[in-house]
Amino acid sequence: MLKKLFTLRNTALIAFGLSGMSALIYEVAWSRLLSLIFGSTVYAVATMLCAFMAGLALGSYLMGRRVDKLKDLAKYFGLLELGIGIYGIMFIILLPYVQFPYFWLYQLLHSYFWPFLFAQFLFYFLILLIPTTMMGAIFPVVSKIFTRDLKKIGEDISYVYSANSLGSVLGPFLAGFILIPLIGLTKTVMVAATINILLALIMFRFSTFRSEIKFLLPIVLIFLVLGFYTSLPPILLNSWFMGTYESWDQVQDELSAIKPIFYKEGPYSTVVVAQTETGLGLKSDGHGEASTFPDDMRHQLIQAYIPMLLHHSPEKVLNIGMGAGFTLGAIGNFDVQKMDAIEIDPIIVDVSSKYFSEFNNDILKDPRVEVFVIDGRNYLLTTKEKYDVIISAPSHPVSTGVSHLFTKEFFELVKEHLNKDGMFLQWIPGHRFSPEEHKILVNTFNSVFPNISLWIDDIKALNENPNRSVETFLLGSFEPIEIDREQIKNKMASKEIIKKNLGGMGINSAEDFLFLMVMGDLQVQSFVQNEKRFNTDDKPIIEFLAPRSLLTMKFITLNDLYLF
Template sequence: MTRLLARLAFFLSGVAGLTFELVWTRHLGLAIGATSVAIATITAAYMGGIALGSHLGGRIADRLKRPLAAYGLLELAIAMVGIAVPYFALAIPGVDAALFGEVSGFTRALTRFLVAVVVLIVPTTLMGATLPILARAVTERLGTVGREIGTLYAINLAGAVIGAALAGFYFIPTLGRNGTNAIAVGIDVLVGLIALYGGSKGAPSEVKPVDPLMSSTSIRAGSRDIVGLLAVTGASAMALQVLWTRAISTAIGPSTYAFSAIVCAYLSGLAIGGAIASRIADGTKSLRFALACVLLATGLAAMFGIAIVDDLPSVLRTVVLDKDLTIRGLFASEFGLAALCLMPATIAMGAIFPLSITAVIGSKEKLGSAVGIAYAINTVGAIVGSFASVFVLIPTLGIERGMRFAALLYVIAALVLCFRVESFVPKERSRTLAAACGLAVAVILAWHGWDIARWTAGVYRLSMTREYYSKDFKMAEVLFHADGLSSTVTVESEDDVRWIKVDGKVDGSSVGDMPTQILSGLLPMMFHPAPKNVAVIGCGTGVTVGGALQGEPEYVTLIDIEREVVIGAHFFAGENHAPWSDPRLTIVEDDGRNFLRRSKTAFDVIVSEPSNPWMAGAASLFTKEFFTLAAKHIDPDHGLFLQWLLIYELAPER
């Protein structure tokens, strides 16, 4: 009964936990910015609390007489703190501006991280403590470690899949951020009550004194290398998640719904892998050899997923050209394509943690401590992977080669374990596996890479232009390609027409979009009696900001979230009058909402020309809150605000 209630509670905890993560990330993204730097700092702060909580929870888990009841109290505490997080996020802009003012560069990134830590450290620390304490509650003997912890791990991830789907596709769109947060709070309260009820039944757990000779460590002797590999695999898994999200969303469409589909597919694979590992871990004689095989399989499956990305546009093309396609059908197709790329690798990834835990736990008396240490180290690795993917791999290798590097880390980890397997494993098996690792390295390094024109073709938009694309799907010439921190940017050309794409979506051209681009820059300058200070949100081809400069203002500030878009605009110098060479222009790399929130300047003219509202991150520039913020930053007497509104992609009620 206790085990059943614990599993039910941890499943619901997964639903609430992932819902909290998604909605808190949105709250904080609006408060401190939606740039990749800001999102990476939010992720690091979130996972840092998880790591800290895992370590602290592990230290106390083995001393608890009623660990399930203690787990229930933790969940109730998470619910109580969870109520306050949105309100803390609302207070951030005022506190941030008062304490730090207008800062930039590294200082701004550091302040954002500190702000995120202050808001998230308490609830995430409580969340991190749950696994080691619950593991202690359900594991009765050492021989069932793999089954019990693997099952908990899989059940929690299955709940996270449900949470991601409900939050992304239903709760947030229909209930809003605060309503969704309230749902997660309610679920966590239910979890806490279930666990308290289960923990109150039966006799208290016997807490045995630990042998002083064993008290210095909770990790099995000789298994510290596996703990170290947990850090490596945590970093690789998180790097692949970040890069896969960028890669797949560029191919199938960078909407918030596509992001939810990717998260669901990723977590589904982990849950399946954890469930499989829970059934085999305790009966596996050579855990090291099994782990090496799983690591190799992960690397190869990741490479398969990387290669499949190159074919996603061709597959999606057949879907979107279907005249009977519904929005639900599109979402289902997006999930299926994401699953095709992700799940072979994530199923293998999901088996790594249960197998590793089984290998490193040395005694039942210190089981909670061992789980806490292993989980904390794995999470620290994930933090490193999150930062490294954005700030190291993308700038130096790009998305595709960065993914190959992460896949290589799994194969290298497998190769290391080949030479550290148990002594009873025949050497021939180890050598064969090592040879397979060498072959896998060769395959990953020799792969030809993606067709950039096809990857960024934007076929998810074909439903609007069926007649053109149903004939002959011809690739345009790619003049420029760069994987930026926030987006993938390309400039393409066909029949003497050039256009700039952001994540596969055209954001301006040298012909068809020219009237819109020119008028957006010139109209407010014509109607204002004396425009001196102008802000333009969104670069695109640079024609709009170039038009604004023709109105002879004294200062113009161009704000764009992605630096590579500004670089891509150089290919439109004939149309935009090369605004970057004008000394009156200042270019700021930030999201428009956060820039205005931090700025103390009153502008004569603000031009907002962002991408489509369905693009992830762009919707915040079409809200009442943004328009209110913009109104506070225009001159109260003669200030003008111009918004390019894409009515053709807005529902009538909006």
């Protein structure tokens, strides 16, 4: 009975479905792992997908020209699966060594956007060429095995295609919802590799190659042990930071000075907490989300103090993009009744409490705080809450999963959740934004809020170096914001922690604080009068422009704001 059921034909069909499942597990895991080096911009993600599909097409084409001449198809099916599995293991071992050639490529071409993208595609293609070509080559082999006669070729091919497609549905589900959350990215790749190797051994049982299995097993076991006991270094050189280095020696010196104290691969991102000479840093998929570095602490705190000092009596505050909790901790210094915080990654919530409580006033233990592990936009779509102050400081919009928190539609959604006298502060990553992107985002914000002002995070910057990049903040409201110097002065002096935080930034008076406001409403209108573009859900311009700025390293400066 079993022999009739598990014929070569039926076994090949089931194996092809499982092969499709492992292929999509690879696609999900490899995308995440490669993003640690190549970044997660819309261009990087599209390039990865193009390279993956190009390999499948090439493999299917090459094998299609030869498959009718092959005699022992089960053997070739097994060899292809074995090759994919071994490459999956080698991918984990060799990935850290991709950093050097990519750094060289970046140094050579980063000033030329389109040539760089084409070179990046070729780089991706070379990395994925071997496994994806073998994946593509399996389709003609299985089609040949499963096809019984020419009269039913359409029906037979439909079964083959359906089996592989079903596996391709299961693969991303298993990777995203089960494997990566439970065992991490590297072990997820190893699960896929193990599936390929087991399929190879099964197919060899139907071939003339079965007598050689006993010689293959020790080699296969060695590769599996190597793979399962190999772990990636927590810190990889990400494309975000390549432009800050002049040589590979400088890169190695910098990376060797970073001491990781926490590393976890989760369903949303790979989170690292690392100690450096400057302080403690939190990274998500290679991008710095928060740190105790002086420059970062300044903008993480000031984005809370701007609306909290200006609003006469905020009672309910929402912080979108909690990160390490520094902004939330600064909000907690005021006598508010309720603080809601949004953070999409539960791992970041955990490390915020475990590693950064000393710096965020242990804010997550404050009974006024409620943390929602959800996307910020989804939260606003599903809640009826209204707030006196909303502060949005998510990750950089260059990442494909973040740009929707910088669009006109998002700003309109925030506006619906503000009380009549409410204020909304939006962080703009000026240190990674060009003047063009900055102006588009200001214009987008201006199209939603009747009254806005633009602020910076450092009052010393203008005197010290007006050509340096700065963090900027947009403050929007329904009514013109009344500047009450006496209120600001009293709030600054109300608690020692507030006085200490602001004093550490050189802000010792209401006048010092107000010096951070670069533009009022009239100046903003003049600033954007010639800008006609908006960043919207339908046309997210910023998501496509921001990667170019990261390559050219031409970011907005104080002079761009003061001398417009």
